[in-house]
Structures are given as structure tokens and as C-alpha cells.
């Protein structure tokens with residue numbers, strides 16, 4: 249018999265949860281292809297190492313952008329590779345798949361995700377919205393008649409949602425998250441230090457010293473790139489305070505979205521959120537000072553998920569038990 253699986257098809261990472269086993273795969277959403285033959289050369293972690301470092305005939309592609317499929321064939325090839333790697337197919341049966349998507353995508357974008365899952369070897373495919381699954385994965389009991397709020401900051405999208413009785417009551421999804429933070433750091437370092445750095449370097453700055461509230465003035469990191477004027481390699485010291493400045497606009501947009509969701513939330517549920525707080529999930533929840541920033545701006549308690557990067561995949565594991573109750577396509 250094939251095993252049911254949950255997939256967090258993220259812009260930055262793909263995680264797969266196999267029913268009864270837990271999270272068995274966690275790899276970057278990257279595929280390297282030969283541009284002349286179209287052949288897939290590497291997928292996941294191996295392809296990620298090649299980003300920004302490929303010769304002319306090889307291209308490393310991130311097939312998802314801003315939470316949705318940007319390149320259908322490559323997404324399908326990537327999913328197929330991951331599913332085959334897991335050996336979850338039965339002799340004659342295919343695994344049922346629960347797959348997640350951001351809240352504000354079009355029906356065409358939803359269909360593309362479902363079709364990619366089907367074509368990559370899935371049996372029945374069920375779709376759930378990311379903030380709902382993230383809330384479940386973070387341990388919230390969203391099925392009671394009480395308000396729960398979750399802010400999921402991933403690689404491509406930031407999703408804010410208030411949930412009650414298992415459904416999303418109000419939500420906002422921004423195509424603005426980790427990737428845009430990296431791009432903002434690249435622009436900042438270019439403008440301030442006249443140095444062009446790669447997106448991996450920017451991501452490392454964000455992960456290692458990135459702060460969004462009261463950054464530690466004594467923290468800094470050396471980065472290397474190409475001097476804009478001379479074209480030669482150069483090293484500069486970037487401080488945590490500078491990274492905080494670089495991340496300011498993205499964080500302001502997420503805060504504005506969270507405020508808008510709270511403004512549209514029915515008062516009884518708002519009262520619950522004051523008691524229960526807001527849960528932060530997704531890789532962005534690991535930014536230093538993020539809970540203080542949201543608590544300051546939203547005037548509600550803020551909680552960090554225990555495993556923010558795994559929350560969606562963990563949530564699929566819980567929801568897989570009732571897979572037949574989800575919307576099937």
C-alpha cells in the first residue's frame with residue numbers, strides 16, 4: 249500500500265512528512281539543469297550549492313517564486329525526484345498527498361500546485377492553506393470556537409491569518425518574505441558599502457546576525473563580494489544594526505498586514521487573541537527580536553513556534569490523520 253504524505257512545497261524549502269514516520273525530507277527548492285539538453289543535473293541540497301556558481305551551460309533554478317509555481321515542468325520534476333527518493337509508492341497504488349499553498353493565490357495557481365503533485369506521482373491530492381497548517385503544526389488547537397492568530401513568514405510569502413473552528417476567518421498574504429529580505433540586504437550593502445554581494449551571502453548575513461528590533465551594536469559579520477567601482481573582490485564588515493535597517497521596509501509591510509487582519513477580526517475573536525497571543529512560524533520567525541517587534545506594534549502577546557521552519561510540515565502530519573475531510577481535487 250502507498251503511504252499518505254504531506255508536502256510543504258515552499259519557495260525556499262520542500263519538506264515531506266510521511267504518515268506514521270514524520271518529516272523524512274527537507275531540501276532546498278532548487279533544481280540545476282543543463283540549458284542545452286534540458287536535462288535535470290541535480291535537485292535539492294546538491295543544486296542549492298550551485299546557485300550563483302554555475303557555468304554558462306548549467307542553470308540552477310528555483311521553480312517557485314513568491315509562494316507559487318513559476319516553472320511548472322521544473323516543479324513537477326523536483327517533486328517527482330523527491331517522492332521517488334522516499335519510496336512511498338505502493339506496488340499498484342499511489343500516495344495520497346496533502347499539499348499546502350498561501351491563502352491569496354488564484355484558482356489557476358492552485359490548480360498548478362495540484363497538477364504538479366498529481367503528475368509527480370500522487371494519487372488523490374488535497375490542498376490546505378499554509379497558515380492553517382502552520383498553526384496546527386505549532387501546536388494550536390484551531391478547531392475550538394476561539395480565535396487563534398498566526399503569522400507565517402517564509403521564503404516567498406508572509407501569511408497572516410485569524411482562525412476559529414478549523415477555518416480561516418480573516419487573512420492577508422504578502423508576496424514579501426525571506427527572499428525579499430535577502431534582496432533588500434543586497435541593495436543596502438551595494439548602496440552603503442559599494443559592494444555587490446550574492447544572494448547566499450545576503451541570506452547568511454540575515455540568518456547569522458539579522459535582527460529586526462534593538463539590534464546588538466557590537467555584532468557584525470565580514471562579507472565578501474565585488475567592488476562596484478574597481479570590479480575587484482573586496483571584504484567589508486556589516487553590522488547587525490545595518491541589517492536591521494535593511495530589513496525595515498519588509499518588516500513594516502508585514503506589520504501593516506497583521507494590523508489590517510486584526511482590524512477586520514470580529515471582536516470576540518480579538519478578545520481571544522489578547523488572551524492567547526499571536527503565533528509566529530516560518531523561517532522569518534527566527535529573526536532576532538521579532539517577537540518583541542510584533543508585541544510592540546500589535547499590543548498582544550507573541551509566541552514563537554518551537555520549530556518555525558518545520559511548522560507547516562508538522563501540521564500536515566497532524567492533518568493527514570483526517571485526510572479524507574480535506575478538499576479534494
Ligand SMILES: Nc1ncnc2c1ncn2[C@@H]1O[C@H](COP(=O)(O)OP(=O)(O)OP(=O)(O)O)[C@@H](O)[C@H]1O
Nearest residue numbers: 258259260261315402403404405426455530531534
Ligand atoms: N535563522 C534565520 N533567521 C532569519 N531567516 C531565516 C533563518 N533561517 C531561515 N530563514 C529564512 O527562512 C526562509 C525559509 O523559510 P520557510 O522554509 O518557512 O519558507 P518556505 O516554506 O520555503 O517559503 P514559502 O512558505 O514562502 O513558500 C528563507 O528565506 C530563509 O532565509
